Ligand SMILES: Nc1nc2c(ncn2[C@@H]2O[C@H](COP(=O)(O)OP(=O)(O)OP(=O)(O)O)[C@@H](O)[C@H]2O)c(=O)[nH]1
């Protein structure tokens with residue numbers, strides 16, 4: 001057995017976190033079966049055995065690929081959508097080419113700037129390639145895609161519906177996205193007469209749905225978006241639909257890859273990252289070691305540093321992320337940086353930085369409920385008060401909280417006027 005230190009948590013139980021929302025983060029990356037195995041591994045092989053399983057899971061999380069196919073007729077806004085999803089503007093380095101003339105002829109993969117396992121595939125519209133839907137999908141190597149986005153900037157055409165039917169026949173999911181909604185609303189607005197944005201949106205959505213039904217798609221969902229203002233209209237509904245359909249780990253990868261467009265997205269990312277905290281804390285903890293903050297954390301510092309860098313990257317707080325966000329939002333990068341208060345952004349994360357942080361969290365208490373919810377899968381006696389696990393667990397929780405709060409402030413400043421409650425948005 002690997003349990004070396006006391007399981008007494010009373011000393012750590014405190015009222016100070018009583019009002020904090022207690023969220024369970026342990027189980028969602030694991031199936032029931034995996035959890036059972038984790039427990040039995042712990043009982044037979046102790047924490048070292050558990051570490052092997054956790055390491056495998058963390059590696060799986062880091063290595064899981066997400067391939068998103070984006071297709072539709074020429075000029076529909078495929079490349080623009082891909083750029084917007086990657087938080088890029090057309091003239092940013094690595095952006096997909098956007099033009100009014102036909103540009104996409106071959107499938108082209110565009111990696112996410114921070115998560116190289118996430119790739120958006122810009123597929124030529126089926127109308128631009130002279131083979132039937134079934135051949136088109138084979139030619140486009142459909143198997144590697146997790147789902148398809150079919151984009152149109154007007155009514156969906158026969159080619160779109162043919163393709164959707166074929167995608168369905170092959171067992172993949174597709175989502176209809178109606179782009180350039182900003183243009184539709186603008187021309188209606190200029191047309192004079194009564195204008196109600198919400199009513200217009202309902203009308204366009206209904207029209208797209210009924211045309212797709214006529215073309216033999218029984219219950220289509222159509223999401224109205226503007227690639228120029230991705231945070232508006234139906235973008236959050238599209239995300240909700242995708243999150244509901246994707247399997248657990250892919251869903252997590254998708255959420256972490258989303259551009260920081262509003263506080264909801266940042267909060268979702270924080271929740272996903274929180275699920276990793278107990279795993280990273282277990283991996284970095286040293287059995288039986290009593291941590292002395294500031295001198296030695298008695299933990300595997302490289303795991304902690306790696307975790308913090310990952311949190312920072314996923315929350316869009318690297319310098320390059322801030323520069324891109326500032327550009328996209330039309331703000332100066334100094335304006336965004338002005339609301340960052342954490343020393344964890346803008347510099348290198350070193351063992352020294354970690355040790356200084358550890359002093360701050362040493363006195364933080366953790367409610368027994370919160371801890372229990374997080375460590376239920378293993379219920380190990382190693383996770384007791386004063387253990388190295390508890391210190392790293394507290395530290396990672398505090399760091400994640402701090403980084404997420406900073407990311408929230410950045411996104412609020414970036415999209416301040418757009419988040420005006422008078423603006424139409426489905427956030
Ligand atoms: N107003 C507005 N313009 C858009 C939107 N999406 C794309 N555009 C413009 O529409 C034109 C075509 O966009 P692309 O992203 O190049 O379209 P595409 O589907 O990749 O086109 P091909 O590569 O030729 O198949 C460009 O001028 C874009 O700037 C949008 O949501 N709103």
Ligand SMILES: [Mg+2]
Pocket residue numbers: 078079080097098103104122
């Ligand atoms: Mg294109």
